[in-house]
Amino acid sequence: MTSEGAADIVDQDVFGGVDSHTDTVHVAVISDNGGHLADAEFATTTAGYAAALAFLTAHGRVIAVGVEGTSSYGAGFTRTARSHGHQVIEVNRPDKAERRRTGKSDPIDAYAAARAALSGRATSSPKDDTVGGIRALHNTARSAVKARTAALNQIGQVLVTAPEAIRSKYGQLKGTDRTEALARLRPAGDALHTAVLTALKSLARRVKELTAEHETLTRALDAEVTTHNPGLRATYGVGPDTAAQLLITAGGNPERMRTEASFAALCGAAPVPASSGRTNRHRLSRGGDRTANSALYRIALVRMSGDVRTRAYVTRQVAAGRTKKEIIRMLKRAIAREMFRCLTTTLNIPGIADLRPLRQAKNITLTTVAQHFGVWPTTISRLERGLSRDDDLAHAYRDWLRAA
Template sequence: MTTTTIDRDTSNAVVAGVDTHKDTHHVAVLAAGSGARLGDLQVSATPAGYEQLLGFVASFGAIALVGIEGTNSYGAGLARYLAAADVTIREVIRPKRAQRRRGKSDPIDAYAAAQQALAEPDTLPIAKTSDGPVEQIRVLMAVRRSAMKARIAAHRQITSLLITAPDAVRTRFAHLDSDPLIDTLAATRPGPAVNSVTAATGQALRRLARRHQDLTAEIADIDAELRILTTQSAPAMLATKGFGVITTATLLITAGDNPARLRTEASFAALCGAAPIPASSGKTTRHRLNRGGDRQANWALYQIALVRLSADQRTKAYAAKLTAAGKSKKDVLRCLKRAIAREAWHLLVHPAPTPRIDDLRPLRHLRGLTLTQAAEHLGTVPARISELERGTRLNIQLANAYRDYLNAA
């Protein structure tokens, strides 16, 4: 557990708070020993401004801690700059509206941030470093998410236009669906759109189909890049049953490049919105759904739970046990998400080494076995064994079972 200690007996130790904005940042400085206000300053949100801010705070004494609002938003650049300068930083939670009864201004917010950093150095969240492969994953996932939405929108528009299209167009493509429909529409040559309604509809459908193809190619490129980055960042998680490239990337984004900042598995579960909230009263003892946290991470846990319910015997047995105890289907999924969050935290913070796989194919050839024979013995398909041997889709459980089978053959 990381503990931040502020030496209040040191007369020259100071604590700062920063209210961040798009173009400017406002910093306020307090004496660590007495909490007295020492000064405040507004600087530009540029590298020169960051240097000016650091110099201003250091002019009052040794910097014990800097609390920053929005370390992964407007304060991201400043947080990276201060972290590179070995300054201890914490993320300050923006004050609620009810706490602003005395008014609001940049100096007021900056001093409030400094006071919060001074009063709660151990409870404030440790900021993400945002300077490694997880940050690369985050920006790629942002682009992928928007591309997915745009592709879905294009497909819906194609479906809608075909419903109202002239009979000649509608009947021509009525027997097609999904990818064949997109490919056929993209290859059409309907003529100038100004000639007729039929030509205009054909042009619109072709443009939407080509947009759909372009977005599909873009998503495929991003997925290939994400697979490389997730393999580098969390090989143990990616090799664990149920964790795919997108779900692993999503959980990595939630944890950040410095997952050790999440002190316990309970804190990670709360961050993912998977920690149940007590809702007991009198003789009633129960918990309710947590609607907070990172909803993208919560979605990832849900997807992993669904995959394991369909293909993992251990998960099926656990779900059956909960069902026998009177849990509803929703309650079972919530319990599974909580258990998966616990496992994910250990995979991020204390990852186990992944098993060696480069010798599996030579060992199979040495035993004179085919992919089909190995797959039948392990209860899977030959393509899955091939992916494991080539290292394109790791699975720790399958790799260990495969090695045991080859050694015993």
């Protein structure tokens, strides 16, 4: 190749596409008019990522790189490319109709990712690594809950077919009482009784260990979430698990979500058009991140149970003739709007550290405070410890203590 030809290559604008896998990434390069230039495969190692970036830059100025799987198999390449100043765009895998039409292979998928970056069909920035620790703790805590549930179900199944003496003694117990009783067992009797009791004891101890593990992980998760976004965690009805899920869905760089409507759509809480002919209506979105949708649902249930404003809203909607399902849908949309503000803006959290010392200095019990405000003592205790947030109650509580 002549020096003039090499200069032309360096001066041209190119777009990259990456199809990522466990051990390899397939990289494709296209020109700014969509022409295929080259593709190659590289290992998912530091040296492989460096070689892949060198391969891209050798064909011209890299405008953007579309990567499939930026938060999974392509996370390593994404991290390396962004550290070298390249614009990385998150690309969804091609839909089934397109795959049936064009076929499926690593080069095909890599070129499709590059075309998605060129055409503007893919525009989302990948999530950064600031919520990586929250994601790891959240996933591990949820897996502990699933394993605990499986062990509890297995205990019930063993008791169904257990000998009558065992079933009558332990089958009537429920919850923690059953687990504690089975964990203290000393298997004895004939071979059948010994085997069944040994199995039940093992399962009960597994339940206790997983419960303790989940509590430890939840405390660590709560600390991480509170440090990352104290305003989100302090919002009424948002616990460690729901806050973590919303942060994972949004990513550590929430500026990638341009509007609260886009966040609602991401959580599957935005209505979508379902009109045809003379019919003009909307239906509930069934897409988006369903785990984030579940988090919004749990927040809605908590607020319907204990939040005064939400209960008043539900009462008004019931009087208007709406069903409970419709009301929850409306609440999820409103909660999505509030969560978007918590994720994208810095909220000032009113201090509550002075409440308990002030109460104790005046020898006032939790029961007295609860009776005055018409709430449970647990509500006041959680407010004092920062486990739940109610700014109106906190202000009224502080004024009452100062005047007492």
